[in-house]
Structure formats: structure tokens, C-alpha cells
Amino acid sequence: GSDRNQKERNSASFKKGEVIxxxxxxxxEMFVIQKGKVEVRKxxxxxxxxxxxxxxxxxxxxxxxxxxxxxxxxxVAIEDTECIVINETTFxxxxxxxxxxxxxxxxKLSKNLRQTTELLNQIAGKTYQIPRSEILxxxxxxxxxxxxxxxxxxxxxIKEEGITLVGRKDPVTEIYPDIDLSNxxxxxSVSRRHAKFFVEEDELFIQEEIGTHNGTFINGVKLEKGRKxxxxxxxxxxxxxVSMVYEKES
Numbered sequence: 092g093s094d095r096n097q098k099e100r101n102s103a104s105f106k107k108g109e110v111i112x113x114x115x116x117x118x119x120e121m122f123v124i125q126k127g128k129v130e131v132r133k134x135x136x137x138x139x140x141x142x143x144x145x146x147x148x149x150x151x152x153x154x155x156x157x158x159x160x161x162x163x164x165x166x167v168a169i170e171d172t173e174c175i176v177i178n179e180t181t182f183x184x185x186x187x188x189x190x191x192x193x194x195x196x197x198x199k200l201s202k203n204l205r206q207t208t209e210l211l212n213q214i215a216g217k218t219y220q221i222p223r224s225e226i227l228x229x230x231x232x233x234x235x236x237x238x239x240x241x242x243x244x245x246x247x248x249i250k251e252e253g254i255t256l257v258g259r260k261d262p263v264t265e266i267y268p269d270i271d272l273s274n275x276x277x278x279x280s281v282s283r284r285h286a287k288f289f290v291e292e293d294e295l296f297i298q299e300e301i302g303t304h305n306g307t308f309i310n311g312v313k314l315e316k317g318r319k320x321x322x323x324x325x326x327x328x329x330x331x332x333v334s335m336v337y338e339k340e341s
Contacts, residue, residue, distance in 0.1 A: 101175070101176040102125065102173060102174065102175050102176065103173070103174050103176050104173050105127070105168035105172045106171055107169065107170050107171050107172075108169070109167070109168045111129065111167065111168060111174075112152065112162050114132075114133060114161075114163065114164050114165045115161050115162060117155075117161055118155040118161075119155055119159070120152060120155060120156070120176050120177060120178045121152040121153040121156050121177050121182075122150065122151055122152050122166070122175070122177070123148070123150045123174060123175045123177065124145055124146060124147050124149050124150070124172060124173075124174055125173045125175060126172060126173040127146075127168060127169075127170040127171055127172025127173060128144060128145065128146050128169050128170045128172065129149075129166050129167065129168055129174075130143075130167050130169045131143045131144075131145065131151055131164050131166050132164060132165045132166075133165070134165075139165070142164055143262040144262060145262055145263060146262075147279060148279060149261075149262060149263050150192055150195070151263070153196055153199075156182050190302050190304070191282060191303075194301055194302030195261065195283065195302065198284075199264045202264055231248060232248055233248045233249060234339055234340040234341070235248065235249035235250075235251065235288070235290065235295055236248060236249070236337070236338045236340065237257075237270060237288075237328070237337055237338075238335060238336045238337075238338060239275055239333075239335060239336075240327060240334035240336050241334065242275070243336075245275065247270040249270075249295065250290075251290050252290070253289070254269075254287045254289050255269045255270060255288040256268040256269050256284060256287050256300075257270040257285050257287065257288065258271070258281060258284045258285040259271060259272055259273045259276060259279070259281050259282070259283050259285075263283075264283070266283065266284060268283075268284065268285075272333050275333050276331065276332065276333050278331075278332055280331030280333065281305070281330045281333055282300070282303040282304060282305065282331070284300045284302070284303070285299070285300060285303050285307065285330050285331070286299045286303065286307045286314075286330060288322075294321055295322045295323075295337065295339070296322065297309070297314070297319070297322050297328065298317070298318065298319045299315075299317075301316065301317075303316070305330075305332070306329075306331070307328070307329065308328070309322060309326050309327070310326055310327050311327070322337050324337060324338055325337070325338070
């Protein structure tokens with residue numbers, strides 16, 4: 092009955108400074124942060140390095156469920172923190188009910204795989220250059236401008252070539268969007284990878300990404316996933332709760 096579900100979908104609270112799990116521990120649970128912040132640290136040689144700082148909506152410890160492996164890093168609450176605890180029983184449910192976390196898990200695994208492949212190439216003597224875009228997002232001025240509706244002096248450029256990703260930087264998957272709306276989105280309503288812009292024959296198009304959960308709107312009309320929509324100069328484009336205006340400089 093519902094009682095058992097309550098029990099399975101446990102939540103746990105951790106005080107500031109409390110260790111949630113240690114590198115090398117055996118574990119069968121993963122955690123999704125509801126409130127607070129968690130630091131993930133790994134011992135490298137004699138020192139502990141901070142791998143990432145996670146916040147509300149982020150997850151960690153999923154390898155224990157996916158592979159039954161010992162913890163590959165240490166997790167510490169750096170603020171008073173509340174987490175949903177997911178074990179093998181509740182994992183299926185979570186994947187069914189939370190597309191965004193499922194998609195982010197896949198992205199994280201795929202990024203790890205890519206990094207491993209790059210490392211193996213380096214070891215095999217093929218030197219590999221990290222794409223510049225991954226090190227530094229350089230703003231290249233372009234005639235396509237996305238401006239904050241509420242703070243018009245805040246603006247971002249949409250690239251004329253390739254894809255411009257809009258979202259919030261994601262410490263879990265280490266994906267950093269070209270247009271990072273974190274500072275305009277205290278409610279965290281924008282998905283980590285929310286939508287992408289691209290220019291075709293001088294016209295601007297937008298398409299929502301998979302796993303986006305709070306919607307994307309042009310002039311108040313909600314976009315359907317997987318379809319591309321043309322955006323015209325002066326259009327109001329809304330990502331979750333964040334409203335922007337597209338301007339094309341002639």
C-alpha cells in the first residue's frame with residue numbers, strides 16, 4: 092500500500108559538514124538533492140580534490156545502483172541538506188516519473204565514455220586536442236541577440252553557425268550551455284539543457300531539447316518537443332519562468 096511506498100521513497104537529512112558516503116564504501120542507493128548543497132570529492136594521491144558542487148535537482152551516487160560498484164568519490168553536505176534516497180526498488184519508478192534525471196544520467200555516462208575514449212587515444216599516442224568550446228565559451232558578437240525581458244541590459248549572442256544551447260550549467264554532467272540562464276533563474280525553472288537555437292538561411296529557429304520539463308514558449312505559445320520553430324525579431328521567448336526577447340540587428 093501507500094505506506095510501503097512512503098518507506099521506499101525515503102528522504103534523508105544531512106547536517107552541514109556531514110559525510111553522506113565515503114570513497115570506497117559499498118552502497119546501494121543514489122541521492123537526489125531537494126534542498127542544500129553537496130560537494131563531491133575524490134582522493135588523488137595524497138590530496139582530496141573537489142570534483143563538483145551539486146544543488147537542488149542534482150543527483151549523485153547513481154553508479155552504486157547501476158553497477159553495484161563501491162563509491163568512486165566522497166560526498167559531503169556543505170549546507171544543511173535534504174535528499175530523496177533511491178534504492179533498487181524505487182529506481183524504476185523514478186526513471187518512469189522523472190525523465191529529466193534519466194536523460195541527465197545518460198548524458199553523464201556518455202560524457203564519461205567520451206572522456207575515457209579520449210584518454211585511451213592519448214595513451215595510444217594519438218594526441219587529442221580538447222575542443223576549445225569545452226574550455227571556454229567565448230562570446231562571438233553576432234546580429235542575433237537574446238535579451239532579458241526584465242533586465243534589457245543583460246544580453247547574449249546567438250551563434251550564426253552551429254547550435255547555440257540554452258540552459259543552466261550542469262555540475263553533474265559538466266555540460267555548460269552557450270547561453271547560461273542560471274543568474275536569471277533563481278527558481279531553477281530552466282532545464283540544464285533546455286533548447287537550442289540555429290540559423291538557417293539567415294532565419295533563426297529554436298527547438299526544445301529532450302528531457303526539458305517546464306516548457307518553452309514563443310509569444311506565450313508552448314512549443315512541441317522535437318519540432319523546430321522560426322523566431323522573428325521582437326518575439327518574446329520564454330524558457331521555464333525566464334522571459335527573453337529576440338532581436339535581430341540589421
